[in-house]
Amino acid sequence: MTVPSPTLERALRRRRSRPAWKEQPSLGLSLAKLLLLGGFAVAIAVPILVVVSTSLADNEQLIRSGGYVLWPERPTLDAYRALLTGPLMFRALGVSVFITVVGTLLALFVTITMAYATSRPVLFGRPVLMAVLFTLLFAPGLIPSFLMVRQLGLLDTIWSLILPGIFGAFNFVVMRAFFMNIPREVIESAQMDGCSDWQILWRIVLPLSKAVVAVVGLFYAVGFWNSFFNAMLYINDQDLWPVQLILRNYVIQGTQVAADQLGVAVTAPPQSLKMAVVVIALAPICMLYPFLQRHFTKGVITGAVKG
């Protein structure tokens, strides 16, 4: 991975207009392409649209249309109001936001320091690097990890949702590759000027690496927000359930949840409530998505192509 390479950028952007040598596609081929690509895009967009619309629909339209609507005629936020005034979802949102924010910050700290230290020729750098790369090939397994978390006394604490996820070898590789490409002269001249290693990292390297820190941070944030199995494994206490676990228990498994837990301040149809839970799990990803997209086309592709 590099500072976005100009050749690749250009290559990705080229072929805007039909080159002279390229023949016009036949009607059949154009249709086939339209069906394939259009069909795929529609298949992705429609379920999301239906869920968002249904969460906004009012009871009368829901009954008339048999449970799902493609477009809310009289959009209402009743379902969201009910959910967010009820204790269950409100707490779950708090938990999810906390593990996402704290987890991402911790993960960035651990990954940046580790990636920077091993990107320079330091003592023990090589064996530590190998120790990280080995994690890509082998996993310790579910039960030993569970026993470790139990041994550390983290069961039923919020830290069991954070600590096991604060370092990812893939993110480390991306970040380290970026640091390796910072010209060594920059770092050596800072050393000559008497900067300590921490100062070099903080004042020289990080300001040059905003793009990769953003990508890796976003990947961690998405990972923490989406994590559900850790909560299923480590958390019994319903007060510590993240949004994804509510989604699984209430929407997928159809577990009945007491009305006062879910929120009774405003009466909303249960179907809308369910859809609103889905949307609440979906919304932060959709909000982060434009940033993700801007960065991953540069970051991940160049990383992947160059190995």
Added chain:
Amino acid sequence: MPVTTRPPSGLAAPPDGAPTVRPAQDGTSRPPVPWRTRLRNDRQMLLMMVPGVAFLLLFFYVPILGNVIAFQDYQPYLGIRESEWVGLDNFIGLFDDPDFLNAFSNTLYLAAWQLVFFFPIPLLLAVAVDSLVSGRMRRWFQSVVYLPHFLSWVLVIALFQQLLGGAGLVNNALRHLGADAIPFMTNPDTFPLLVVAQLVWKDAGWAMIIFLAALASIDTSLYEAAAADGAGRWRRLWHITLPALRPVIVLLLILRIGDILSVGFEQFILQRDAVGAQAAEVLDTFTYYSGVVGGGWSVGTAAGLFKGLIGLVLILGANKLAHTFGEAGIYQKRAS
């Protein structure tokens, strides 16, 4: 990666009379620095490694050692020290256990489905997208199809359930038309199809990215020359596009084969209740249910270790195979 010693910082002068001068990989030569000096010079860098190394030890390497309970009759109240050693009994027991054999065969069966029906789709999509002339259409399409990759499996299953479940959109419409509802989400016989459909929905767009990057780096003059020589679109596809994609295809196949026993964990654990263990139990869910839920800690660990070791052998083997065929593979022995 060049293996060199760090340049001694201003104060630590290079030691006099260093016996040999080892040429460093980057072309310059520096006298070797004594170990103690390096420790002092690098102390801040070493400090930076501490959080990461602590993480690796706590959540990776010590748990790896924890796998020894696969060779024990582990009892939580006795702990690892006191539990009885049973040698390979747990592993032998696995192969007499119909549940494990079922999970193992399901895993291979589902992996085969994924390989045959998922793997080619991103390639097909990428070639189609690459042939689009309009840049705006490409960007729109990419924006839509990359999104599901970032959604959690819980969300994807929830969406599928709302669409295809017993009370979902499609079945509502079917009932409305007077037809019988189709149990898409609960029929064990069609479960592999459902799994592949979910995988395509979630990840086919994202998997396309790497093919698109490879396609964009093909030299257009090749196409131009071929077209001038009278090669039609299909011949160009066959003789230029596909050969250019070959290294990427091989690389992805290797990664997939090395990871063949991981068909996806969350996707199955979320649907195991609806479809039943007979069709939806895979090695990972077997580990969870027999170990954590059923209390068979040692048996579950043995299953997990079995999977991990096979995966390790497979990935190393597949990489070696790729080298033999002259492809780059996933990692190489670098010059340094």
